[in-house]
Amino acid sequence: MATLFSPCAILSISNSSTPNPLKPPQPQVFAKFPPPTITFTAAAATAAAALIISTGTISPLALADESPSAVYTTYYGTAASAANYGGYGGNSSKKDSAEYIYDVPQGWKERLVSKVEKGTNGTDSEFYNPKKKTEKEYLTYLAGFRALAPKEVVLNNLALSDVNLQDQIASADTITSEVRRDDTGQVYYEYEIGVSDSHSLISVTCANNKLYAHFVNAPAVEWKRDQDMLRHIHQSFKTIGS
Numbered sequence: 001m002a003t004l005f006s007p008c009a010i011l012s013i014s015n016s017s018t019p020n021p022l023k024p025p026q027p028q029v030f031a032k033f034p035p036p037t038i039t040f041t042a043a044a045a046t047a048a049a050a051l052i053i054s055t056g057t058i059s060p061l062a063l064a065d066e067s068p069s070a071v072y073t074t075y076y077g078t079a080a081s082a083a084n085y086g087g088y089g090g091n092s093s094k095k096d097s098a099e100y101i102y103d104v105p106q107g108w109k110e111r112l113v114s115k116v117e118k119g120t121n122g123t124d125s126e127f128y129n130p131k132k133k134t135e136k137e138y139l140t141y142l143a144g145f146r147a148l149a150p151k152e153v154v155l156n157n158l159a160l161s162d163v164n165l166q167d168q169i170a171s172a173d174t175i176t177s178e179v180r181r182d183d184t185g186q187v188y189y190e191y192e193i194g195v196s197d198s199h200s201l202i203s204v205t206c207a208n209n210k211l212y213a214h215f216v217n218a219p220a221v222e223w224k225r226d227q228d229m230l231r232h233i234h235q236s237f238k239t240i241g242s
Helices: 006-015 038-057 115-121 151-160 165-170 221-237
Strands: 071-079 100-107 121-128 130-142 174-181 185-195 197-208 212-218
Touching: 071 121, 071 221, 100 121, 100 130, 100 212, 100 221, 115 121, 130 221, 151 165, 151 174, 151 185, 151 197, 165 185, 165 197, 197 221, 212 221
Parallel strands: none
Antiparallel strands: 071 100, 121 130, 130 212, 174 185, 185 197, 197 212
């Protein structure tokens, strides 16, 4: 198509007794290709489907809004005594002997609890946001409790072994409390303490002849930003195997 007529063809036409009419050049026809975005979209969908099939989960980074549960992992705690404690972090994977569970946000880190700390204030487990270590959740327990006392008494008793909780109660702008029952009928006291510079959610229950208290703490800025997430992990706490 680049050269429509050769010199020989022109000479032959001029010497011919019966001139041949010249044919007009035929228009070029170009093949049509689908836009690249269509191919990319199909490939992305195929890859996403393959990921879901192979892992059984949806990427929380891509679909966090559609699948909130994908951004949490479940922690299984045993509330073992200091004497039976298997060292630093020794109870973090003992699912079969767990006495309680709660959700941990993706990316949070475990603070390993020592035997000394477990024996003195009953802290059994703790996780925190590495970007802001004062945004955290932790669980304490005390043995020898068969039933819950009145709500006001329980909160004051918890503060006896927690100086930070004492300060929060003393300077609180708001303190609310309510009673919740889970699907098995287990009773939980739930407290919310609002202070000018921080916020706390506390859930307390009795099971296995123990009193369990789950705390969710955050500075005011993080509370405003992460309130939905913090309420989720607060509500995720429950005892099991009782």
